[in-house]
Amino acid sequence: MNKSQENIKVREPLVRTVKRAERSNLDIIKLRIIAFILALVAGGLFILLIGFNPFELYLTIVSGAFRSKMAIQATVKFMIPLLMASLGITLAFKMKFWNIGAEGQIIMGAVFSSYFALFYSDLPHIVLIIIMFISGFIGGGLWGLIPAYFKSKFNTNETLLTLMLNYIALHVISFLRDGPWKDPGSSGFPKIARFEANAQLDKILGVQFGWIVGLILVVVVFIYMVYTKHGYEISVVGESQATSRYAGMNVKKIILRTMILSGGICGITGVIQSAGSDMTLAASVAGGVGFTAIIVAWLANLNPFGILMVSFLFSVLEKGSSVMQSTYGLSTYSASVLQGIILFFILGCEFFIRYKFVLRHKGGNK
Amino acid sequence: MSNLIETKYAIELKGVSKIFGSVVANDNINLNIKYGEILALLGENGSGKTTLMNMLSGIYYPDAGTISIAGDEVSISSPTDAINYGIGMIHQHFKLVEVLNAMDNIVLGTKEKYLKPKILKDKILNISSKFGLEIEPEKKIYNMSVSEKQTVEILKVLYRGAQILILDEPTAVLTPQETEKLFAILRKMKEQGSAIIIITHKLHEVLSVSDRVAILRKGKLIDTVKTEDSNEKQLTELMVGRPVSLKINRPEVESKKTILNVVDLSVMNEDGSLGLKNINFKLKRGEILGVAGIAGSGQKELCESIAGLIKIKSGAVLCNKENIIGKTPDEIINLGISMSFVPEDRLGMGLVGSMGMVENMMLKSYRKSKGFFIDKKPSRKLAEYLKNKLQIVTPNVDMPVRMMSGGNVQKVLLGREIDSNPNVLITAYPVRGLDINSSYVIYDLLNEQKLKGVAVLFIGEDLDVLLELSDRIMVLCNGEMKGIVDTKETTKEEIGLMMAGKSFKGVEGDE
Known part of the structure; x- marks a missing residue:
């Protein structure tokens, strides 16, 4: 024993992590801003490395998103599905139900509503649109209900189940495209027909009216979560199921109900994307939005108004980098690298909200 | 050397x-x-x-x-x-x-x-x-x-x-x-x-x-x-840090009427073993029935089965002659039995840690108000009232309760339950983790309830406290009831032996 003691020198470790007291909200915002600036610096280094002027490129991203009316419309178009899907999963996340199946729920919403868009396109326009929204809600809701049912009945892992259902949904589209819903006028090319004008969403200020639905949802979801009994139940279940049972809540019912809503909102996202932007049912209707929404929801701390802001910034980045690509002849991947760097810093700063590093000698020994 | x-x-x-x-x-x-x-x-x-x-x-x-x-x-x-x-x-x-x-x-x-x-x-x-x-x-x-x-x-x-x-x-x-x-x-x-x-x-x-x-x-x-x-x-x-009296009061209450009658209660654990085996006892108004036993002897199962939180295998719990087994917590609350359960796991079961006092006050009562929206006003009033009455230390009633000290958390929980005017109060380890001062506040609160005619089931761990506070003590060992003893006629050693699994003649049943 004595020997081992001699080998270990009296030395404090160089760096150690220490849990800090809870930071104030202002501090947290400051920290995030610093992280964002650092991200821009690091991204700038990357741009320098590939031989461009970082300031010019950053400027292109911002101006690219806003340079013309069309550019702004395109930015908003990116934003609509992201905003809505994030709001949808927020309900589930607040309950600590890890719904990573927004992708599948978006697709099923689009599939259900497309049935009416394709085969009942002669209905009166308003009736048709309302039916499409309702069927989209049901489609997404059902896709959310399946994992919720198994979770509440057999305590299955919702992360796995929602993820798997994404793939099933994706292949449902492929099946419809190659089989029953194949466009007869496409001369053998597997695709689903373009929706008739009657089944397309109207435009307001040059963009499909989905953006209004999105803005309304921000307010509705906020009120639902903060001021209603349902919202209160969701928070309690999320905190502890034991507490909710103790309080006499029907936990199963709450899980099922919330997942129908969560999936349903994602389903409406699918309606808006297919009938408002794609004008057909394409396999890319969700296109990864369901996953990006997870990041958006977390960055916004599950706050609907925060989600509005974060999804806006995401869309600017998305649209701006596509302009940057075409202007400077960059590859798609370099824009993705840039996005990755920014995300890395912002998500990384969450660590510093809860921990700090203590260096040797600083407030340490002696 | x-x-x-x-x-x-x-x-x-x-x-x-x-x-x-x-x-x-x-x-x-x-x-x-x-x-x-x-x-x-x-x-x-x-x-x-x-x-x-x-x-x-x-x-x-x-x-x-x-x-x-x-x-x-x-x-x-x-x-x-x-x-x-x-x-x-x-x-x-x-x-x-x-x-x-x-x-x-x-x-x-x-x-x-x-x-x-x-x-x-x-x-x-x-x-x-x-x-x-x-x-x-x-x-x-x-x-x-x-x-x-x-x-x-x-x-x-x-x-x-x-x-x-x-x-x-x-x-x-x-x-x-x-x-x-x-x-x-x-x-x-x-x-x-x-x-x-x-x-x-x-x-x-x-x-x-x-x-x-x-x-x-x-x-x-x-x-x-x-x-x-x-x-x-x-x-x-x-x-x-100052002189303290170590004596716990035990006021006497006349006219004790049975309110809760537990008959042959058995509970199955998740692993298939019996968590509780044929428990029989009667809980009377105006008494504190202590429950002694080493940790994990079935105390948790006992509380949660009476509160309707876990399924039981067999037996009955009669409250005013009505069997409450098989009813959900929500139905038990609605029956008007007004039973309150203060669980051992305060922040994990009794309270929502990330919420403030106000939102915790309405945990059991939020359903009573009509409509789709929640009404926080009564809870805010209750929170302010309890804060003053029990001297709960918190900067404001909206601060998350998990940031409070253990004693204050316990006061919030017990305060809420007592405010619902229960007939039966079940408390599991109410003073665990509390300093001496807070512990005595809690003992006083329990005695106050006892004097009001509430039947108190007190799950404790410190035998000295159990002996001083309760009127009778039920001893559990491995899910079995080893007997109920009158605290005036028993000793710590006797209870200790019962906790280790020894049954005594004459103390086996209730009555």
């Missing part, structure tokens, strides 16, 4: 401080312990005992000050370092692998070559006979009683050659008899030259086992006294 032991301290702490955010957990602590000595570390919850010991065992690193072991200044930056320095910590919650046997658990994590079972067994038996420990090396952990598991934990650190032993509240899970056995082992280890630090807040144990007592209060070392020159009263005063 003996010369060395006399001249050098096993551990010497100089000016050790540890700060968590804005909380000073340990403030400039100077403490030492010799080989061949048992030091008791006494202090209320939150006084910094565990933090101090965690710095010795390498879990935390001090922000200031030095630690010397056997005369040399050292730096303990990980539990491995601590083991290398011969420090072994026995935690309150055992850290054992249930499916392995005792031997495997003992050698687990050591870097040496795996010995043949036979040799290993001899080696372990050798160590255990040296210190007077009893162990079956091949017994699986899941087949062991709590005290056997503790023995394995002790052997684990002895096997690693620990000369310095730290025990964090080792007696919390033991019966009085098992505690005595543990103390005998500790004394034997002391004779062999080990230095032992025992963390506890039970005064009589401090007095019976330790040589010296170090008292911590609010992170500061108040005093170190020789046990033989001290007494219970002096230690309490040092611990609390």
Whole structure:
């Protein structure tokens, strides 16, 4: 024993992590801003490395998103599905139900509503649109209900189940495209027909009216979560199921109900994307939005108004980098690298909200 | 060797401080312990005992000050370092692998070559006979009683050659008899030259086992006294900081009518074993029925089955002659029985940690208001009222309750339940983790309810408190009821034996 003691020198470790007291909200915002600036610096280094002027490129991203009316419309178009899907999963996340199946729920919403868009396109326009929204809600809701049912009945892992259902949904589209819903006028090319004008969403200020639905949802979801009994139940279940049972809540019912809503909102996202932007049912209707929404929801701390802001910034980045690509002849991947760097810093700063590093000698020994 | 032991301290702490955010957990602590000595570390919850010991065992690193072991200044930056320095910590919650046997658990994590079972067994038996420990090396952990598991934990650190032993509240899970056995082992280890630090807040144990007592209060070392020159009263005063009366009131209530009748209640655990076996008792208005038993003897199952939180296998719970078994908590609340359950797991079950007092107040009552929206006004009023009445320390009623101290959390929970005017009040470990002052506030609250004619079921762990506070005590052991005794006619020893599984004639049934 004595020997081992001699080998270990009296030395404090160089760096150690220490849990800090809870930071104030202002501090947290400051920290995030610093992280964002650092991200821009690091991204700038990357741009320098590939031989461009970082300031010019950053400027292109911002101006690219806003340079013309069309550019702004395109930015908003990116934003609509992201905003809505994030709001949808927020309900589930607040309950600590890890719904990573927004992708599948978006697709099923689009599939259900497309049935009416394709085969009942002669209905009166308003009736048709309302039916499409309702069927989209049901489609997404059902896709959310399946994992919720198994979770509440057999305590299955919702992360796995929602993820798997994404793939099933994706292949449902492929099946419809190659089989029953194949466009007869496409001369053998597997695709689903373009929706008739009657089944397309109207435009307001040059963009499909989905953006209004999105803005309304921000307010509705906020009120639902903060001021209603349902919202209160969701928070309690999320905190502890034991507490909710103790309080006499029907936990199963709450899980099922919330997942129908969560999936349903994602389903409406699918309606808006297919009938408002794609004008057909394409396999890319969700296109990864369901996953990006997870990041958006977390960055916004599950706050609907925060989600509005974060999804806006995401869309600017998305649209701006596509302009940057075409202007400077960059590859798609370099824009993705840039996005990755920014995300890395912002998500990384969450660590510093809860921990700090203590260096040797600083407030340490002696 | 003996010369060395006399001249050098096993551990010497100089000016050790540890700060968590804005909380000073340990403030400039100077403490030492010799080989061949048992030091008791006494202090209320939150006084910094565990933090101090965690710095010795390498879990935390001090922000200031030095630690010397056997005369040399050292730096303990990980539990491995601590083991290398011969420090072994026995935690309150055992850290054992249930499916392995005792031997495997003992050698687990050591870097040496795996010995043949036979040799290993001899080696372990050798160590255990040296210190007077009893162990079956091949017994699986899941087949062991709590005290056997503790023995394995002790052997684990002895096997690693620990000369310095730290025990964090080792007696919390033991019966009085098992505690005595543990103390005998500790004394034997002391004779062999080990230095032992025992963390506890039970005064009589401090007095019976330790040589010296170090008292911590609010992170500061108040005093170190020789046990033989001290007494219970002096230690309490040092611990609390002012004179305290240690007597708990037990008001008498006439006319006791049975309100809750539990008949042949059995509960199945998830693993298929019986958590409760044919429990029979009657709970009367205006009495406090204490429940004694070592941890995990079925107390949790008892509370939760009465509250409707878990399914029962057979039996009935009659409340005013109506069977409430099979009803959901929500239905039980609606029946107008108004039963309140204060669970042991306060932030995990009774309260929502991330919410403030206001939102916690409406946890059970939010459904009563009409409409789709919640009405926070009544809860806010109640929260303000309780804050003043029970002197709950919190900057405002919207601060998350998890940021409050344990005593205040308990006041919030108990306050909410009492406010619902219950007929039956079930409380599980209501004073666990509370300082002496808060504990007495809680005892007073319970007595107040008893005088109002409420039937109180009090699940406790400190036998002294149970004996003073309750009118009758039910003793549980392994899910079986070993009897109900009148506190005026029983002794601590008798209850201890019942906790260990012995039934007495004449005390088996209720009535």
